[in-house]
Amino acid sequence: MAHIQCGRNILRQITKDTRLHSSDRVMNPLLYVGQGVRYRKLEVILTTSIDKLGKAGETVEVAPGYFRNYLMPKLLAVPNIEKYAYLIREQRKIYQPKEVEEIKVVKDTEEDRMKEYQSAAKRLDNARLVLRRFIKIDNELRSPVTKDELVAEVARQLCVRIEPENLHLPSPLSSLGEFEVPLRLPKAIPLPEGKVQWTLTVKIRRK
Incomplete structure (x- = not known):
């Protein structure tokens, strides 16, 4: 859980970063889909594995309301835009768990x-x-x-x-x-x- 909390702290820092231009905020997917078709799906990147939805780092489609009211407040997912995608890729490189070493059983001769x-x-x-x-x-x-x-x-x-x-x-x-x-x-x-x-x-x- 430590690496998940660390990743969320990084996300909070990025969203407050003054280097993000005002034009980026205006083009937030939330604002875009809010004026589209009612049942339009929103592409997001998961920061944490969620049962029946996907694994951390995957891009999935969810309802805008589900993302706005549940995923985004808890930083379980971020919009699928380049800046967030880059952040998730870097985070996965650092905190991705090591693969279990395969143990080969050698039969006695x-x-x-x-x-x-x-x-x-x-x-x-x-x-x-x-x-x-x-x-x-x-x-x-x-x-x-x-x-x-x-x-x-x-x-x-x-x-x-x-x-x-x-x-x-x-x-x-x-x-x-x-x-x-x-x-x-x-x-x-x-x-x-x-x-x-x-x-x-x-x-x-x-x-």
Whole structure:
């Protein structure tokens, strides 16, 4: 709203400018249309965007009474004469809002996805997932650790999202100890030298 108020102040100053000749005032469109046909339209330049009428800077046709009684007193529009048109053009250059920068979304390539897979695989392979469980007797767990529980703990502890099918776990882990759970990842991911497959180290401790 600040730039609109500033523009209106400029308009008020221009209308009071002593450099405007008396002949310009006599040829004011208001006086001209007042002696014409009753339903004649008046061309005006909008200084502010008005719903269902037009945007700021546009030239529109309105009824003389509407312009005289509403638009002009509030400086929402000015007559379409060269001096006002020049003023509006200069005002728009200064206060026209900047265009929103277009953001282009670049789709991931297959190479990018493979790099993400490799980074996740290294993180899982070098980490140790620690779980605490209650036991019954002989280090047997009260409730075995399932594949879904491992997936949830990987997301919570290691901040890596995997699916249950990424883990090769034929049966739940049912005792305390440290386990190497094989990972089922895309074969295109290069393995470190001397390593046969990606694995996740899971350590289950007494709670």
